[in-house]
Amino acid sequence: MQVLHTVAELRTALAGQAGTAFVPTMGNLHAGHVSLVELARRHGSPVVASIFVNPLQFGAGEDFERYPRTLAADCEKLAAAGCDLVFAPDVDALYPAPQDFIVQPSEALTRDLCGAFRPGHFAGVATVVLKLFNLVQPRVAVFGKKDFQQLRVIQELVRQFNLPIDIVAGDTLRESDGLAMSSRNAYLGATERIQAPQLQRELAAVVAAVQAGERDFEALCATAGRHLKMAGWRVDYVALRDAATLQSPMPDSARLVALGAAWLGSTRLIDNLDFSLGNPA
Known part of the structure; x- marks a missing residue:
């Protein structure tokens, strides 16, 4: 090489x-x-x-x-x-x-x-x-x-x-507990590292609710953000978007993506899950 x-x-x-x-x-x-x-x-x-x-x-x-x-x-x-x-x-x-x-x-x-x-x-x-x-x-x-x-x-x-x-x-590679692999994960302290997979879990809960028929996207994302804040995260955003346009989903959106960015201490983590209404990512 x-x-x-x-x-x-x-x-x-x-x-x-x-x-x-x-x-x-x-x-x-x-x-x-x-x-x-x-x-x-x-x-x-x-x-x-x-x-x-x-x-x-x-x-x-x-x-x-x-x-x-x-x-x-x-x-x-x-x-x-x-x-x-x-x-x-x-x-x-x-x-x-x-x-x-x-x-x-x-x-x-x-x-x-x-x-x-x-x-x-x-x-x-x-x-x-x-x-x-x-x-x-x-x-x-x-x-x-x-x-x-x-x-x-x-x-x-x-x-x-x-x-x-x-x-x-x-595709995003993940640690065994679901945390998306990232170079910035090295910044996490031991306690923060244990807590870090919560971001993926909250996004997965949004995806599961949408696939179960829930269509109040703003409420789902607000709930996920509230859960993170209650656990000590500083949340930049949790959002559900059309995967092609990154705009709010439309009735004919073929594929969606749940995205989140939030801080644990001094470390900013991002994650997402893209999915169709019939199939998870």
Whole structure:
């Protein structure tokens, strides 16, 4: 497996490749990331993963400085998963000049949910992803469903810019108690880690109620949020949306998604469950 750090090295290594499968990451990898690499192997070759903690998607007071950088351990996991090439640039390599040209995602997709609490976040995500797509020129790119709003932003970016890239969505991997795998889980204290799966359980209760015929979506989400607050969480949102538009469900919505974001202490956790009215995720 090659580990490259400059744009010139990357372009040389990928010259003439037409079937590349790409997995963008910020590093500090866990089994969920590994599953995305394994999924990419089924869709293209060579498999390229990027490791880059993108400053554009972190707001003031967020965890850019303390986000774990674990390149050596990450490369071991990627090699074991069958990754062919790792692109691990520093900030100057990816942003050789101040990034004044910014990709502004659709307001409809980003004005609420995480977008309401992390202003500028999705513009930073869309900008770095477009830059990486331009450098890697993949045929397929794999993103996890855990960041569901991000996934929809990337899907729409590819559609609106007419990029010849198939976006493949990887299912969320979970710990044995249901907690969605995340690099930020390492921030949790021992007691918080025990409590953390409650977010998934509350979303699952919303899904179960909808599939049982309940249609007062706002009341279901309010109840889930109240349960979290009573247990000591600071809740950003619990919401039920059309999985395609991220707007309120319509009578003809084919697929829905229950989403939540909440804080345990200083750690912000997100999760979601997408489902049809006949079949859970």
